[in-house]
Amino acid sequence: MSPVGATARWIAAARALETESETPLFVDPYARALAGEDGFALLDSMRRSMGPTAAGVGPDLYLSLRTKYLDDGLMAAVAERGISQVVILAAGMDTRAFRLSWPRDVVVYELDRDDVFDAKEAVLSQRGAEAPCARHVIRIDLAQEDWVARLLATGFDRTRPAAFLTEGLLMYLRPQDADRVVDAVTSIAADGSWIGMDVVNREMIESPFTAAYMKRLAELGAPWLFSMPDPEVYFARRAWLATVVSPGDPGANFGRWTFPTIPRSVPNLPRSYFIVATKGRVAELPGPTSTATAEHYAWGEGCDGWHLVRHDSLSVIQEEMPAGTTESRHRHARARQFFYVLSGTLTIEAEGAAHTLTAGSGLEVPPAIAHTAANHGSGPVRFLLVSQPPAQGDREPA
Numbered sequence: 364m365s366p367v368g369a370t371a372r373w374i375a376a377a378r379a380l381e382t383e384s385e386t387p388l389f390v391d392p393y394a395r396a397l398a399g400e401d402g403f404a405l406l407d408s409m410r411r412s413m414g415p416t417a418a419g420v421g422p423d424l425y426l427s428l429r430t431k432y433l434d435d436g437l438m439a440a441v442a443e444r445g446i447s448q449v450v451i452l453a454a455g456m457d458t459r460a461f462r463l464s465w466p467r468d469v470v471v472y473e474l475d476r477d478d479v480f481d482a483k484e485a486v487l488s489q490r491g492a493e494a495p496c497a498r499h500v501i502r503i504d505l506a507q508e509d510w511v512a513r514l515l516a517t518g519f520d521r522t523r524p525a526a527f528l529t530e531g532l533l534m535y536l537r538p539q540d541a542d543r544v545v546d547a548v549t550s551i552a553a554d555g556s557w558i559g560m561d562v563v564n565r566e567m568i569e570s571p572f573t574a575a576y577m578k579r580l581a582e583l584g585a586p587w588l589f590s591m592p593d594p595e596v597y598f599a600r601r602a603w604l605a606t607v608v609s610p611g612d613p614g615a616n617f618g619r620w621t622f623p624t625i626p627r628s629v630p631n632l633p634r635s636y637f638i639v640a641t642k643g644r645v646a647e648l649p650g651p652t653s654t655a656t657a658e659h660y661a662w663g664e665g666c667d668g669w670h671l672v673r674h675d676s677l678s679v680i681q682e683e684m685p686a687g688t689t690e691s692r693h694r695h696a697r698a699r700q701f702f703y704v705l706s707g708t709l710t711i712e713a714e715g716a717a718h719t720l721t722a723g724s725g726l727e728v729p730p731a732i733a734h735t736a737a738n739h740g741s742g743p744v745r746f747l748l749v750s751q752p753p754a755q756g757d758r759e760p761a
Contacts, residue, residue, distance in 0.1 A: 364478045364479060364482060365476065365478060365479075365584075366583050366584030366585040367535045367584075367585045368455065368475070368476055368478055368479045369401065369405065369583075369585075370405070370455075370531070370535075370583075370585055371397075371455025371456040371457075371479060371483075372397065372398050372399060372401050372402030372405060372456060373398075373402050373405040373406050373409065374402075374426060374455065374456065374531060375391075375394045375395075375397040375398035375402050375455075375456040376394070376395075376398035376402035376403045376405070376406040377406055377422065377423040377426040377427065378391045378394035378398075378426070378430060379391065379394035379395035379398055379403075380406075380420075380421060380422040380423065381422040381423075381426075381427045381430070382394055382395075383395075384421065384422050388427055388428075388430070388431040388617055388619070389427075389430055389431055389434055389462070390462065391458050391462050392462065392490075393458045393461065393462070393486065393487065393490055393492060394456075394458070396486050396489075396490060397456040397458070397482075397483060397486050397487075398456070402456075405583075406423070408579065408583075409576070409579060409580075410423075412575050412576050412578070412579035413575065413576055414575070424610075424619060424620070425610055425635070427619065428610050428611075428615055428616075428617060428619060428620065428637075429530065429531075429561050429610070429637060430530075431617055432608070432614075432615045432617075432637045433528060433530055433559045433560075433561075433637070433639075434459070434463065436557070436559045436639040437449070437459070437463075437526055437528060437557075437559055438463060438464075440526050440557035440559075440639075441465070441466065441469060441526060442466075444524060444555055444557065445524075446469075446524050446525060446526050446555075446556075446557065447466070447468045447469050447470060447523070448469075448470055448472070448519060448520065448523060448524075448525035448526070449469060449470070449471045449472065449496075449525065449526045449527075449528070450471075450472045450474070450514065450519070450525060450526070450527045450528070450548075451471065451472065451473045451474065451528045451530075452474050452505055452510075452527065452528065452529045452532060452544065452548075453474070453475055453505060453529065453530075453531070453532040454473035454474060454475045454479070454483075455475060455479055455483075455531070456479075456483055457473065457528075457530070458487075458492075459471070459528075460473065460494040460496060460498045461487070461492050461493070461494050461495075464495070465495050465496040466496075467495075467496075469496040469497070470496065470497040470498075470499065470518070471494070471496050471497070471498045471499070472499045472501060472514060472517060472519060473498065473499070473500050473501065474501045474503055474505060474510055474513075474514070475502070475503075475505075476502065476503070476504050477502045480500055480502055484500070499517050499518070501513050501514060501517055505532075505544055506536055506537075506540040506543075506544075510547070511547050511550065511551055514551070515551070519551070521551040521552075521553060522553055523553055524552075524553045524554070524555035524556045524557070524642075525551075525552060525553065525556050525557075526556065526557045526558070526559070527548050527552065527556065527557070527558040527559070528558070528559050528560070529544065529545075529548075529558070529559075529560040530559070530560060530561060531561065532544070532560070533545075533560060533562055533589050533591070534562065534563050534568075534587040534588065534589050534590070535585060535586075535587065535588065535589075536588060536589050537588050537589065538588065538589050540589075541588075541589040545597075545601065546601065549601045549602065549603070549642070552642045552643075553642070553643070554642060554643025555641065555642065555643060556641070556642040556643070557639065557640070557641055557642075558603065558638075558639070558640050558642070559637075559638065559639045559640075560637075560638050561635060561636065561637050561638065562589075562590070562591040562594060562635070562636050562638060563587065563590055563591070563633070563634065563635045563636070564590050564591065564592050564633065564634045564635075564636075565590040565592055566631060566632055566633045566634065567587070567590065567633040567634060567635060568587050568588075568590055570632075570633045572633055573633050591636070594607045594636055594638050595607055595674075595675070598638070598640045602642060602643055603640040603641065603642050604640060604641050605638050605639070605640035606638070606639050606640065607636050607637070607638050607675070608636070608637050609624060609627070609634060609635065609636060609637070610635060610637070611624040612624055613658065613660075614658075615637050623756065624756060625756060626675075626752065626753065626755065626756040626757060627675045628675065628676075628697060628752040628753075628757070652671050652672075653671075654669045654671075654681055657669040657670050657671050657681075658670040658673070662682075662690075663684070663688055663689075663690055664685075664688050665685050665688065666682065666683065666684045666685065666688055666690075667682065667683045668680050668681065668682040668683075669681045669682075671747075673753070674753075675752065675753070676751060676752055676753075677749075677750075677751050677752070677753070678748075678749070678750040678751070678752075678753035678754065678755070679747065679748075679749050680747070680748045680749075680750070681705075681745065681746070681747055681748075682745070682746055682747075682748055683743055683744070683745045684709070684736070684737075684738040684743065684744050685738065685743050686738055686740055686741050686742055686743065687738065687739075688737070688738050689735060689736070689737035689738070690735055690736050690737070691735065691760065692712075692733060692734065692735040692760070692761045693733070693734070693735070693758050693759060693760055693761050694730075694731055694732060694733045694734065694758075694759060694761045695730055695731070695750075695754050695757045695758055695759075696730060696731065696757055696759070697730055697752055697757050698730060698750045698751065698752055698753065698754035698757050699727070699728070699729055699730055699750070699751055700727070700728045700748060700749065700750045700754065701725055701726070701727050701728070701747075701748070701749040702720065702725055702726050702728070702736065702746055702747070702748055703724075703725035703746060703747040703748075703749070704720045704721060704722050704723070704724055704725065704744065704745070704746045705722060705745040705746055705747065706722050706743075706744065706745045707721075707722070707738065707740055707742055707743055707744030707745060707746075708720065708721050708738070708739070708740045708744055709736060709737075709738060709744045709746055710736070710737045710738070710739050711726055711728070711734060711735070711736050711737075712734060712735050712737070713726075713728055713732050713733070713734040714732055714733055714734070720746075733761030734761075
């Protein structure tokens, strides 16, 4: 098996450890057999390359979160959009065709090299694995051969929306080959199609903090070569609307990530991204949002908030403070904020000056200004809070 193909055993070993954990995020009954001894040895080797404190026997946090995030995104796309074609590029030891609950009309196409499928199909056959969907195996080298023609010849319908998955693939490709894979997907993806993947930025490959890890990958013959500094722009240029999160963000946490996340506005740090994107006309404009559909959070003493717009460069939040509540005094190093009252009365104290805002009025608070918001009225106050860049992770007591 090629060096890159062999990494599929490593990922299978990580899925096996998650499956066997006390509260697994997913269950893959075939993972341990697909990993074999080589997969667990490679997993241990990669952990040791990150230092003695990274070695362990439990699930790999990053890989567990990645699998769960892409599982959920894929199944949501199939259920909500009626997608019945699923294409898994560089399928490796992926078992989604077997372990996920597919609608009966779904067809899963798995593409990878001969050496990968030789090993994989033998294990699945020995285990008596039966997919609840139609499954087509396409043996092909994505970087060297015309995989689009083979996919179409196997029955893929480019006139209907499809879901594409490229998990753990692009970083191993030369930049021109990675671009070709994404452009090829774009060429056969009908409007409304979905794609899910993970990528890294340039600093992940070049940073001294990750040098030992990258060195070990190179020693194994599977170096990381491709990075994506701005995934939203990369996909927008190809007519995709991308949602990008980092491991540990609210949408990619799953109760497992216990470390603080660093906003993307902080430059020059190694980063990995989970991406889901929608193709074409339906991707041009996000759907309507409201407090009924937006992500909700609780804060302070009985206060509520809803993320109406949440991007790397802009945050729009609606918040509600009951009568008699006050937030802790603080400042933001980078975020410029604007408070706009929808109903009730909001008092903002900024650098010792008190400002009383009523419905239809607002106040701008520049970066580095110490401030606090309070509701001294007899009823709740509802207001919009616009932050640029987002203030999450950019807050210190004042």
